[in-house]
Amino acid sequence: VKGDDPKLSPAAGRRLSQYLRVLRGDRGAGTVSSESLAKSVGVSAAQVRRDLASLGHLGQRGVGYDVTLLADAIRHTLGIHREWRAVLIGVGNLARALLRYRGFAEQGFHIVGLFDADPAKIGTSLERLSIEPMENLVKRVQDLQAELAILTIPSDAAAAIAETLATAGIRGILNFAPTLIRTPATTTIPIVSVDLAIQIEQLAFQVQARSGARVVE
Numbered sequence: 001v002k003g004d005d006p007k008l009s010p011a012a013g014r015r016l017s018q019y020l021r022v023l024r025g026d027r028g029a030g031t032v033s034s035e036s037l038a039k040s041v042g043v044s045a046a047q048v049r050r051d052l053a054s055l056g057h058l059g060q061r062g063v064g065y066d067v068t069l070l071a072d073a074i075r076h077t078l079g080i081h082r083e084w085r086a087v088l089i090g091v092g093n094l095a096r097a098l099l100r101y102r103g104f105a106e107q108g109f110h111i112v113g114l115f116d117a118d119p120a121k122i123g124t125s126l127e128r129l130s131i132e133p134m135e136n137l138v139k140r141v142q143d144l145q146a147e148l149a150i151l152t153i154p155s156d157a158a159a160a161i162a163e164t165l166a167t168a169g170i171r172g173i174l175n176f177a178p179t180l181i182r183t184p185a186t187t188t189i190p191i192v193s194v195d196l197a198i199q200i201e202q203l204a205f206q207v208q209a210r211s212g213a214r215v216v217e
């Protein structure tokens with residue numbers, strides 16, 4: 001298994017996550033075909049075969065892919081066969097919902113530190129973690145051996161905090177603030193932004209495109 005193929009694009013990475021979702025639902029099945037994966041995800045069978053060929057020799061013509069082997073290979077390639085430690089910055093409404101979400105831990109993502117700028121929150125606990133002040137962030141990132149950071153802070157603070165995190169040694173950021181973060185240090189690490197406003201704008205756009213006279217496909 002070529003577990004760390006640097007040539008895989010972010011788009012291919014997203015498709016691998018989607019294939020893995022399908023395989024989780026197929027656990028009982030011994031094998032799966034590229035056609036059935038393609039149908040479930042909404043891409044061509046040729047695309048599936050190209051994506052999976054980059055993982056090594058996993059499929060047999062006429063037989064398909066072994067579900068267990070394929071799921072393991074995808075997990076290795078995505079880097080989710082291992083545990084990841086993350087700090088969370090900005091312990092407000094969204095953070096509280098994320099902290100209650102069991103899916104992160106089930107997938108090997110562990111939130112190991114909470115940080116906030118609000119003095120009223122510092123020292124209080126959530127999910128057995130004590131909220132720490134921002135002054136401790138850089139030192140604690142190292143103590144906690146955190147590699148990832150989740151940003152659930154207002155937009156105006158996001159870029160500066162991302163810059164601090166990148167210089168503190170954080171290797172990747174999941175950003176929930178609806179702003180694009182580009183600062184000198186963050187250009188060296190991956191940032192994935194979850195912008196729900198953009199998602200709903202895209203939904204409105206697609207619904208409008210279908211119902212309007214000018215349908216562009």
Ligand code: NAD
Nearest residue numbers: 090091092093094116117118152153154155157176177178
């Ligand atoms: P919130 O106000 O409930 O929480 C924000 C937290 O960040 C607070 O605890 C605040 O003290 C802390 N904070 C503010 N400035 C800080 C700084 N400089 N350093 C450290 N901590 C700081 O807000 P929320 O609803 O949880 O939203 C957080 C972010 O996620 C926002 O950018 C928001 O736009 C985005 N978002 C929220 C939702 C949602 O459903 N709540 C959905 C999508 C996106």
